[in-house]
Amino acid sequence: MKAAASQSEALSPFEVEVIDLFVRVASLLGMPRSVGEIYGLLYVAPEPLPMETIVGKLQISLGSASQGLRLLRSFGAVKPQYVAGQRRDHFVAETELRALLSGYFQEQVYPHLQNGTGRLASLQRSLAELPPAQKKIARQRVDRLERWHKTALEMLPMVRKLSEK
Amino acid sequence: MKAAASQSEALSPFEVEVIDLFVRVASLLGMPRSVGEIYGLLYVAPEPLPMETIVGKLQISLGSASQGLRLLRSFGAVKPQYVAGQRRDHFVAETELRALLSGYFQEQVYPHLQNGTGRLASLQRSLAELPPAQKKIARQRVDRLERWHKTALEMLPMVRKLSEK
DNA sequence: CAATTTTTTCATTTTTTCTTGAAATGAGTG
C-alpha cells in the first residue's frame, strides 16, 4: 500500500461503523453509496472538512465528491462553512432531524406530489374518452387516487411536526 | 407485430397512464419497475387477474411476474383471490391506503429500524475503545443517533394513524 | 398417481445507475 499522502489518515473502526450505517440509510432512500459515505464522514467529523479530506479519507473521486456534496446541499443535509484562514470551503453535516426531514421532503418528495397533480388532471381527461361500460369503475379508481394524493399532501406538514420532538 | 395471442388485449391509454404513475411511485420507493407495473395493472383492473394475463398485458416474463407478485404480497399490496371455476390463482390490488402503508412499514421499514438497534449497541462498544481525546465528541454523535432512532420508532405508529383518515 | 398445467427459482443477459478521470470552468491571489 502506497500513496498514504493523499488519504490524510485512515478511518478509525468507529468512523467506519458510522459511515457504514449512513451508507445503508442512503440506499434505503435510493441514494448512491457515495452520498451516504460523505454524509457519514461529515456526521462523525468533529470539525468541518474540505473536499480534499473527504476525497482522501473515503478514497473516492473528486467527481463523486462534488456530485455527492451537491445533492446533500440541495436538501440541506450538508452546509458549506467558512473556516478562517482557509482557502477552500469546508463542509459540515446538518444533524437536526427536523431540518433533515424537512429538506428531504421539500426537495425529494414534494416535487413528485406536485407532479401528481398534473397527472391526475391528465387522468381525468383520459377518463372522459373511455367507453361508457368502463367509465364507472375507472372513475372510482381515479377518485381513490385523488384521495390518496390529498392525504399525502396533508401528511407532509404533519411529518414535519412529528420530528419537532 | 405478431404474437397477439399471448397478450390478451392491448392496454388502453387510460390503463397505460395509471400504470405509468405506479411505475414512478415504485421507483420512488426503490422498487423495480416491474413491481410498479404489476401493481398498477391490478389497481386499474375491474376484476382479479391471473398471472398469465399480467404477463400477457404487460409483456413481462413469467419470472418477473412471479417475483414481483411475491414482493407485493409480502407487504400486502396484492392479495390472491379465489375465483370460482378457475384453476389458477387470481390477484387483486389492496387499495386501502392505511393497509398499504402499514404493510410497507411493517415489512420494508421496520426491519431496518430493528437492525439499527443492533448497530447502535455495536457503536457503543466501539466507542469504548476510542482514545479519550475523541471519546467525548464521538459519544455526542452516538447519542444523537440514538435519539433519531427512538424518534423513528415512535413515528411508525403515528404514521399509521395519519392514514386512518 | 400419472399426466398436465402452473408457479417458482436461479444462472445468465440486459439495462440502469454510479463512479471515475480528464477537460473545462471558475475562484482566489500576488
Add this chain to the structure above:
DNA sequence: CACTCATTTCAAGAAAAAATGAAAAAATTG
C-alpha cells in the same frame, strides 16, 4: 490580469440491479 489551485461537468468504463428464459418444483385433475 495572469497564474495557480479548486471545483464542476460529462463521456466512458465499472458495478449493481433487474429481467429473462429455461429447468425444477409444486399443484391440480382425470
